[in-house]
Amino acid sequence: MQTATRVTVRTATAASGNTVAVLAFGGDISSASKDTVLGAYHGLNGAASHVLLDFTGVDYINSSGIAIVIQMLLEAGKAGTQTIGIFGLTPHFQKVFTMVGINKYAALHKDEAAALAAV
Amino acid sequence: MTHARRQYRQRALAVLLALGIAGLTAHAQHTVEHLALNPHNVDGMSLGAPVSLGARWLAHQGDNPAWAEPGLDDSHWQVVKLEVPLARQGMKGVDAVWYRLHVRIPPNARHLSLMLTRTEGSLEIYANGALIGGWGSQAPGGSRLLIISWTGAIPDLVLGSGDLTIAIRARIGNITHGGDIPVGPLGVESEELLGPSPAIRNAAALLGFRNFTSNWTNLTLVLIVLLITAALALTVRNEPEYQALLVALAGQIGYQALILWTLIFGTHITLGYGLLYYGVSAVWIIGLIEFVRLILGIRRSRAFIIYYALLGVVSPLVGICTYLYWLPQHALNGPLSVAASLFTQLIGVPATAGLPLLALWVAWRKRNRDALLLSVPLLINASWVYYSFGLYLLRLFHVITEGAFVSAEYTPVTSFNIAWVEVVSFAFSVALLVFLVIRTIRLAREKARAASEMQAVKTLQVLLLARSQQATPGYAVETVYRPASEVGGDFFLVSPHSDGSIVAIVGDVSGKGLLAAMRVSLILGALNRESSRIPAEVLSRLNQVLLGQSDMGFTTACCVRVEANGEYSFSNAGHLNPYIDGQEIEAPGVLPLGLKPDQAYTTVTGHLNPGQRMVLLSDGVPEARSKRQLLGFDKLLELTRLDASEIADAAQNFGQEDDITVLALALA
Numbered sequence: 001m002q003t004a005t006r007v008t009v010r011t012a013t014a015a016s017g018n019t020v021a022v023l024a025f026g027g028d029i030s031s032a033s034k035d036t037v038l039g040a041y042h043g044l045n046g047a048a049s050h051v052l053l054d055f056t057g058v059d060y061i062n063s064s065g066i067a068i069v070i071q072m073l074l075e076a077g078k079a080g081t082q083t084i085g086i087f088g089l090t091p092h093f094q095k096v097f098t099m100v101g102i103n104k105y106a107a108l109h110k111d112e113a114a115a116l117a118a119v
Numbered sequence: 120m121t122h123a124r125r126q127y128r129q130r131a132l133a134v135l136l137a138l139g140i141a142g143l144t145a146h147a148q149h150t151v152e153h154l155a156l157n158p159h160n161v162d163g164m165s166l167g168a169p170v171s172l173g174a175r176w177l178a179h180q181g182d183n184p185a186w187a188e189p190g191l192d193d194s195h196w197q198v199v200k201l202e203v204p205l206a207r208q209g210m211k212g213v214d215a216v217w218y219r220l221h222v223r224i225p226p227n228a229r230h231l232s233l234m235l236t237r238t239e240g241s242l243e244i245y246a247n248g249a250l251i252g253g254w255g256s257q258a259p260g261g262s263r264l265l266i267i268s269w270t271g272a273i274p275d276l277v278l279g280s281g282d283l284t285i286a287i288r289a290r291i292g293n294i295t296h297g298g299d300i301p302v303g304p305l306g307v308e309s310e311e312l313l314g315p316s317p318a319i320r321n322a323a324a325l326l327g328f329r330n331f332t333s334n335w336t337n338l339t340l341v342l343i344v345l346l347i348t349a350a351l352a353l354t355v356r357n358e359p360e361y362q363a364l365l366v367a368l369a370g371q372i373g374y375q376a377l378i379l380w381t382l383i384f385g386t387h388i389t390l391g392y393g394l395l396y397y398g399v400s401a402v403w404i405i406g407l408i409e410f411v412r413l414i415l416g417i418r419r420s421r422a423f424i425i426y427y428a429l430l431g432v433v434s435p436l437v438g439i440c441t442y443l444y445w446l447p448q449h450a451l452n453g454p455l456s457v458a459a460s461l462f463t464q465l466i467g468v469p470a471t472a473g474l475p476l477l478a479l480w481v482a483w484r485k486r487n488r489d490a491l492l493l494s495v496p497l498l499i500n501a502s503w504v505y506y507s508f509g510l511y512l513l514r515l516f517h518v519i520t521e522g523a524f525v526s527a528e529y530t531p532v533t534s535f536n537i538a539w540v541e542v543v544s545f546a547f548s549v550a551l552l553v554f555l556v557i558r559t560i561r562l563a564r565e566k567a568r569a570a571s572e573m574q575a576v577k578t579l580q581v582l583l584l585a586r587s588q589q590a591t592p593g594y595a596v597e598t599v600y601r602p603a604s605e606v607g608g609d610f611f612l613v614s615p616h617s618d619g620s621i622v623a624i625v626g627d628v629s630g631k632g633l634l635a636a637m638r639v640s641l642i643l644g645a646l647n648r649e650s651s652r653i654p655a656e657v658l659s660r661l662n663q664v665l666l667g668q669s670d671m672g673f674t675t676a677c678c679v680r681v682e683a684n685g686e687y688s689f690s691n692a693g694h695l696n697p698y699i700d701g702q703e704i705e706a707p708g709v710l711p712l713g714l715k716p717d718q719a720y721t722t723v724t725g726h727l728n729p730g731q732r733m734v735l736l737s738d739g740v741p742e743a744r745s746k747r748q749l750l751g752f753d754k755l756l757e758l759t760r761l762d763a764s765e766i767a768d769a770a771q772n773f774g775q776e777d778d779i780t781v782l783a784l785a786l787a
Contacts, residue, residue, distance in 0.1 A: 031630055059747055063629040067673040092751055100693035101708040
């Protein structure tokens with residue numbers, strides 16, 4: 001039984017002083033999450049040059065969910081104006097994200113503090 | 120009577136007219152033809168049948184119990200018209216008012232009764248000075264009582280003079296004198312009958328029967344539609360439109376039940392009653408819009424939420440405030456009352472009048488058959504809205520009289536005076552039922568056809584995967600494939616070669632169902648045509664095949680080549696790495712197939728010794744879930760030492776969430 005995807009958008013200040021948009025996800029991320037996840041990202045309207053994806057509240061990401069994350073990263077890569085970081089992944093999904101090459105498009109951090117320090 | 124119908128129209132429109140609640144009674148009474156009789160001398164000499172006492176009464180503002188006496192000189196009392204608000208007849212700020220009427224009856228008349236219908240407020244009824252009935256408090260303000268039908272016997276003792284003076288003492292509070300619509304203790308919807316007691320009892324029984332059967336029929340019909348909808352909602356839980364309709368119909372039944380209760384028992388009009396009335400009405404309207412929205416496939420945008428808030432909160436609040444007369448006295452006669460009425464009307468109009476137009480637009484633009492079908496009941500519902508809204512405007516601008524307004528709300532076909540709103544309500548329920556039946560049959564047929572197609576795809580996939588498992592001389596290969604749904608997104612292929620080598624590939628297409636199965640068929644077709652046996656080349660060419668199809672999801676794959684001497688090489692495109700005797704053979708992470716045109720795939724080499732076993736898996740194994748816990752990668756270190764079927768069993772028993780594919784390969 002999958003739970004609905006939740007997204008909250010907030011801002012944080014990086015150690016460098018830059019303002020960072022943080023998309024905090026919750027629940028499960030699957031094919032049903034496409035509109036929620038991409039909608040939240042598109043809602044930033046490219047205004048944020050630094051974006052962090054917070055997976056702390058995510059219970060499960062299936063292959064369709066990973067496809068959505070990849071799509072988001074490829075969109076950001078095409079625009080070329082955003083840096084994206086990821087934190088809050090469980091060890092399992094850190095391995096999965098590495099396996100599918102996401103770590104080449106977004107730095108994976110252990111937690112928010114580490115992510116903000118790296119911006 | 121018309122007030123009740125008026126309220127129904129208001130509900131249908133979300134029209135919460137200023138004095139709306141009084142209209143409840145209109146739901147099932149008959150049209151009142153008020154005769155312009157002389158209230159000083161009404162002819163009741165032919166009392167073989169009930170006589171209507173007419174629309175002209177003597178009235179006097181104030182309260183004095185002595186005014187019940189037959190000998191009172193009321194010659195200076197004002198003659199009022201029941202179809203016109205007292206406020207428009209010079210009686211401003213009325214709380215207490217008396218009505219009187221003089222009837223000439225045969226001196227030998229006996230066993231007479233009086234019948235009043237559709238009265239509001241606290242009343243006491245006197246015949247020749249004798250109290251023959253009453254209800255409510257005569258304290259200032261009175262009681263907000265709505266009485267549908269009352270009959271009272273006139274004692275024979277007070278008869279015999281040939282003159283009968285009927286006096287009615289009324290406390291009407293401040294609701295009944297300021298409104299634009301004539302509501303009062305006696306109003307345009309009231310009927311006052313005098314006649315022999317048996318005939319009056321018959322008239323009362325007929326009215327009760329009429330009210331009960333008409334409204335009970337509609338209530339029963341709505342109940343039937345609700346039960347069918349409940350069955351659909353429970354059967355097809357993934358289609359929320361039935362849940363929305365269920366909520367709407369629950370509101371409708373609440374409304375109908377409220378009407379029926381009022382018709383049978385009358386009611387105290389209180390704030391709680393108003394909240395209940397407006398509450399069930401709002402549930403019905405919002406539920407109906409949600410149902411239509413879901414059927415038409417329209418996204419629930421913020422506009423819908425705002426509109427629901429207007430319908431569910433703002434409009435009822437305006438209606439209740441107006442109704443409770445929290446506005447200054449007499450203001451309802453002025454522009455404020457018209458503005459409040461129009462405001463609530465304008466909020467409500469799109470809810471019903473606009474829905475069929477929306478359905479027809481969607482039917483035309485998207486060739487949506489459901490939208491076309493649904494437009495029929497919606498048009499039936501809206502036909503009443505268009506009609507009654509037109510009547511309301513005509514009356515508002517005094518193009519037609521209140522009497523004509525009342526008459527126009529009834530069908531002319533029977534002497535039983537069926538109201539249009541009842542006909543429309545009945546036809547709407549029938550049309551909605553027909554819509555549900557036709558749609559359910561069509562969806563069942565479509566599902567049967569889809570299931571048949573899915574079965575065909577499943578058969579094709581099984582055949583393709585069976586071809587993937589060829590004889591493998593020199594190698595011990597075990598494959599296990601367990602789809603999570605009817606057709607899965609995992610695939611594998613084993614391809615031995617005359618040079619003694621073997622190529623094995625295991626992959627995963629994201630998603631499930633028909634789309635994933637089609638993609639698997641495409642991939643297996645491409646792999647079967649593939650001439651290269653070099654893993655990185657195989658993946659590169661598959662990557663080219665899948666480019667531009669990312670809308671269909673993504674594909675991961677791990678391709679391995681093992682030589683007869685045990686040398687192996689493999690490349691990975693975002694898939695799980697192979698395991699040899701419980702050890703993961705790591706390869707750098709690479710994007711899945713079909714996403715990047717110039718993607719390069721690293722080749723990892725090694726040696727598979729006799730007795731060692733290489734295991735390729737799909738993510739259905741480590742991502743098996745139990746109580747929200749993943750089986751995980753750590754357990755693979757142990758599991759991959761087992762046979763392929765045992766690995767699949769372990770994952771399946773843990774909690775299968777996705778397709779499970781295990782391919783174990785060893786030198787024979």
